[in-house]
Amino acid sequence: MGVLVKSPPTVRGSGMTSERTRVRMVERLRAQGVRDENVLAALASVPRHLFVDEALSSRAYEDSALPIGFGQTISAPYMVARMVELICAGTPPKKVLEVGTGCGYQAAVLARLIPEVYSVERIGALLEKTRARLWPLRIQNLRLKHTDGFQGLPEAAPFDAIIVAAAAPQVPSALVEQLAPAGRLIIPVGTHAQHLVLVEKLEGEVRETILDPVRFVPLLTNLS
Numbered sequence: 001m002g003v004l005v006k007s008p009p010t011v012r013g014s015g016m017t018s019e020r021t022r023v024r025m026v027e028r029l030r031a032q033g034v035r036d037e038n039v040l041a042a043l044a045s046v047p048r049h050l051f052v053d054e055a056l057s058s059r060a061y062e063d064s065a066l067p068i069g070f071g072q073t074i075s076a077p078y079m080v081a082r083m084v085e086l087i088c089a090g091t092p093p094k095k096v097l098e099v100g101t102g103c104g105y106q107a108a109v110l111a112r113l114i115p116e117v118y119s120v121e122r123i124g125a126l127l128e129k130t131r132a133r134l135w136p137l138r139i140q141n142l143r144l145k146h147t148d149g150f151q152g153l154p155e156a157a158p159f160d161a162i163i164v165a166a167a168a169p170q171v172p173s174a175l176v177e178q179l180a181p182a183g184r185l186i187i188p189v190g191t192h193a194q195h196l197v198l199v200e201k202l203e204g205e206v207r208e209t210i211l212d213p214v215r216f217v218p219l220l221t222n223l224s
Helices: 019-031 037-045 054-059 077-088 105-113 124-137 173-177
Strands: 066-069 072-074 095-099 116-121 142-146 159-164 179-189 194-202 205-214
Touching (some): 037 077, 037 105, 066 124, 077 105, 077 159, 077 179, 077 194, 077 205, 105 142, 124 142, 173 179
Parallel strands (some): 095 116, 116 142
Antiparallel strands (some): 179 194
């Protein structure tokens, strides 16, 4: 599993990739209801334009999903903020698994908040591209692996929280099993109609709460 490097340095830009543009994005997220100031600060500190192709960099701070190749997308900033805020509610997690690394943006945000972050991706070529994007940010507390996200990452379990960046037909049992006691899993569930589902492991019982309607790419099992 590759070890990347510690906290991203300040990355400056110009125009629609400037630090001021990131501040405006955070102000918009706050107006949309994101309340956790630590989550907002993490989003402000990670330069989203570095995680999309240069042709799309002027749109990087729009509140919309953008294509990253391989039939995948980078989630809209609000969705990243919403899901990260949900797993950070209550006792802050110390170890988190992200299923679906994608371009690495959400993983970089998580690494600003959580001491130990693991992220798995099924598309090998996308993961290698993402390693290259993440390398300049010197994130040391993030580990990446090419594997089937449906199976989680049992060798690193249990996790205080798991965040899934693609929609499954139902909550994968392997992920629930890898939650620590009092752990939280946030995952989009559904095929045509999708909703965020919060799964909590409380006193030996598993509780599911259906939240916002969403639209994500499907969570697939085949490695490529």
